[in-house]
Amino acid sequence: MTLSAALLRPKAKRLAALRQWCGNQQNHRRSLGILTLVGEVRLRARSTGFLIEASVLSAPDMRGGCGVPFATWRAISTIAYTLSGRQTPRMPTSRMSHLAAPLVAATFVLLCPASQAPGQVSPGDKITKASSQKIDGLVAPGIKWCVDNGMDMDIIKSESIPIPADYKAATEKYSGQVKLGANNLVENWVAGKPFPIVDPKDPQAAQKIMYNFERTHYFTETLDTHLMDADTGNLYVDSNGNRHYNVERHFVPDWLRVLRFQGRITHEPKPEITPNNDQVFQKAGLYPLIEPFDLKGVGGVSFRYLDQTKQDDTWLYLPFVRRVRRMSSAQRSDALFGQDIDVDSFGGYAGQIPWFSWKLLGEKPMLMSLHGQRLPPQPCVKDGGMTFCEPWELRPSVYVIEGTPKAQGYAYSKRVIYVDKESNIIGCSDLYDHNGQLWKTVMISFRADRKPNPKVDYSYPEPRMFAYAYSVVDTQLMHGTRVAIPGIAFQNDPGWYLDLGMDAPTSVHEDWFSVAGLIQAGR
Numbered sequence: 001m002t003l004s005a006a007l008l009r010p011k012a013k014r015l016a017a018l019r020q021w022c023g024n025q026q027n028h029r030r031s032l033g034i035l036t037l038v039g040e041v042r043l044r045a046r047s048t049g050f051l052i053e054a055s056v057l058s059a060p061d062m063r064g065g066c067g068v069p070f071a072t073w074r075a076i077s078t079i080a081y082t083l084s085g086r087q088t089p090r091m092p093t094s095r096m097s098h099l100a101a102p103l104v105a106a107t108f109v110l111l112c113p114a115s116q117a118p119g120q121v122s123p124g125d126k127i128t129k130a131s132s133q134k135i136d137g138l139v140a141p142g143i144k145w146c147v148d149n150g151m152d153m154d155i156i157k158s159e160s161i162p163i164p165a166d167y168k169a170a171t172e173k174y175s176g177q178v179k180l181g182a183n184n185l186v187e188n189w190v191a192g193k194p195f196p197i198v199d200p201k202d203p204q205a206a207q208k209i210m211y212n213f214e215r216t217h218y219f220t221e222t223l224d225t226h227l228m229d230a231d232t233g234n235l236y237v238d239s240n241g242n243r244h245y246n247v248e249r250h251f252v253p254d255w256l257r258v259l260r261f262q263g264r265i266t267h268e269p270k271p272e273i274t275p276n277n278d279q280v281f282q283k284a285g286l287y288p289l290i291e292p293f294d295l296k297g298v299g300g301v302s303f304r305y306l307d308q309t310k311q312d313d314t315w316l317y318l319p320f321v322r323r324v325r326r327m328s329s330a331q332r333s334d335a336l337f338g339q340d341i342d343v344d345s346f347g348g349y350a351g352q353i354p355w356f357s358w359k360l361l362g363e364k365p366m367l368m369s370l371h372g373q374r375l376p377p378q379p380c381v382k383d384g385g386m387t388f389c390e391p392w393e394l395r396p397s398v399y400v401i402e403g404t405p406k407a408q409g410y411a412y413s414k415r416v417i418y419v420d421k422e423s424n425i426i427g428c429s430d431l432y433d434h435n436g437q438l439w440k441t442v443m444i445s446f447r448a449d450r451k452p453n454p455k456v457d458y459s460y461p462e463p464r465m466f467a468y469a470y471s472v473v474d475t476q477l478m479h480g481t482r483v484a485i486p487g488i489a490f491q492n493d494p495g496w497y498l499d500l501g502m503d504a505p506t507s508v509h510e511d512w513f514s515v516a517g518l519i520q521a522g523r
Contacts, residue, residue: 121367121394127153129382138367138394140418142430142441145475149235150243150383158393159371161423162448162463167217170265171196180204185308185354186211191220191263191271193424206358206401210417212424214353218465220265223258224497224506229291229487232339235386235478245384245480249338252291252487253299254521258284259513262306267501279306283513287317288521294320295337297522300327301513302343308354314343315515319522324515329355333411340472340481342411345442347467348426349403349417356403361416366398368420368427370465372447375454376488377469386480388469390445397421412439425465438475445469452496453486466496 119134121127127135132147139147147153170192178194181187184207186194194215195208202208233247260282264270280303287299297319304312314327316336332343332351344351369392379385399419405412413436417429431440444467450459452466470483486495497506511517 121155123155123157123393125155127155127392135367138365140366140416140428140430140441141438142473142475143367143428143443145438146383146387146441146443146471146473151380151387152382152389153367153392154389155367156371156373156391156393158395159448161370161420161425161465163217163423164462164464166265167192167220170263170271180207180211183309183354184358189215189263191265193217200360200363206360206399207353209360209399209401209419209424210349210353210358210403213349213419213426215263216424218425219258219260219498220263221260221267221270221499221501222497222507223256224500225256225485225495226497226506227252227254227487227490227493228256228483228485228495229489230339230341230481230483231385232481233386233479235383235480243383243386245386249292251289251295251337251339252489253286253289256284256286257508257512258282259510266499276306278303280304281306283510285513285518287518298337299518299522300343301515301518303513304352308352311355312352315518317515317518317522324519328407328409330405330407330409330411333405335472340440340474340479341483345429345431345440345472348429348442348444349415355407356405356415359402359404361400361402363397363399363421365394365396366400366418366427367392368395368398368418368425369393369443369445369469370395370420370423370425370427370448372445372468375447375468376484376486376491377445379482385482387443387471387473387482388445388484390469395420395422395427398427423465433476440472440474442472443470452494452498453492455492456494458494460498464498466498468495 119136119138121134121138125131125134127147129148129150132144135144135147135153170190172192174190174192175194175196177188177190179187184204189211192215194211198205198208198212230251231247232249232251233245235243235245237243261273261276261280262271262282264272282304283301284304285299285301287297287301289295289298298317300314300316302312302314311329312332314332316325316327317323318325327343329351335342369390371393372390374390377388377390380387380389397420399421401417401419403415403417405414412431413434414432415429416432417426419426425446426444427446428441428443430438431442433439446465446467448463448465450461450463466485468485470485471480473480486493497504500506
């Protein structure tokens with residue numbers, strides 16, 4: 001059927017005819033839209049998935065709106081005006097500025113695919129590529145890309161997140177005095193959640209949510225991770241359409257450690273470590289690498305200062321050239337050694353909050369993986385094992401936050417971060433290139449338990465959260481890095497040692513977080 005024939009149909013049959021015409025025009029990348037003359041001012045055709053309504057169209061709308069080429073828009077409107085017996089209006093040219101005066105088309109309607117309603121999932125569902133429409137609007141675009149490329153999702157019942165009692169007590173004691181001062185810098189924070197109540201209408205809401213994430217209950221004193229392992233490789237599709245994950249390198253770091261100097265609430269010294277000669281908020285280190293062999297001894301340490309306007313100091317030791325390299329803030333966004341993870345993506349976001357301009361995009365129910373049920377995580381079969389197929393649950397409220405970097409030369413144009421409202425945990429984030437296209441997606445699976453690993457002989461007095469699966473996928477290069485904690489080859493190790501105190505067998509002296517310690521361990 002031609003467009004002219006569709007427009008000449010009786011009013012009662014015109015919609016069906018136009019739908020048929022649209023169905024024959026799917027050569028455009030996006031769904032087609034058309035202008036046509038109908039009498040109704042507003043009509044919703046939910047059953048067909050189309051939205052029809054009277055519209056006021058500006059010049060940008062006319063230049064390929066809904067994926068339709070400019071010439072098609074002009075031809076359609078000309079036909080419609082001719083059918084109505086009116087003089088054809090002067091249409092904006094394809095070169096006309098986007099500031100051109102709006103073209104009022106009150107007698108027209110715009111026929112475009114309606115924005116999809118959020119998908120519907122229930123506990124017990126298994127989401128695959130074939131059923132991925134069920135999660136439309138419930139996952140980040142990067143997660144949807146992973147499902148469409150072979151990552152299955154087991155949907156489980158949503159459960160509450162355990163918050164340690166001492167963290168709750170510190171929040172009640174200190175949160176009333178916390179505020180955001182000049183340049184959105186947090187002031188008067190001692191311990192606990194800085195902002196237990198966040199009004200979405202508050203212009204500083206996004207910054208407050210990010211500070212709640214940074215000053216987390218996940219750990220408040222020390223975070224030590226031992227013998228996690230990571231694989232990195234490319235995803236390719238064979239002639240039969242099957243996906244394969246070709247592992248290029250295997251990484252095993254000895255320790256990842258973070259030492260907090262403020263906000264301490266469990267062991268002495270608390271609430272802060274004194275003296276604090278370096279004036280730091282925290283010190284962190286990841287070293288030495290045990291595998292691969294050619295990178296053995298590589299590692300890094302980082303200082304984050306109490307002065308939030310001061311950039312982090314990050315040093316990287318390369319034993320094969322016997323040099324220590326100092327990394328700039330922008331270089332923290334670089335993925336090193338052929339894998340896909342940048343320093344600022346650790347834990348969902350590991351950069352300084354003031355380094356970004358933050359915007360709260362919204363709050364809605366979304367799927368996250370927060371109550372895993374198995375160790376080690378299970379590599380997915382249909383994507384060759386590039387990601388982990390773990391349980392996901394529908395969280396009732398998730399903040400969607402956009403962060404735009406202030407540093408020149410930063411690898412990403414923005415980060416879109418998804419923060420669970422109840423726990424302030426980042427379940428996933430999407431990273432975009434400087435053309436505004438999705439580049440990478442970061443996803444983290446958690447489990448709640450008293451033990452970091454059911455196989456170990458110690459436990460915490462109350463349940464807490466432990467990350468056990470972490471993946472970063474480059475959607476443009478079809479490349480991914482997956483991390484298991486503890487490593488798949490180290491299933492009897494606890495993996496996590498959180499807030500155990502300075503006298504714990506796994507604790508280290510502050511000197512561990514130094515360039516000298518880094519070099520010594522890497523030799």
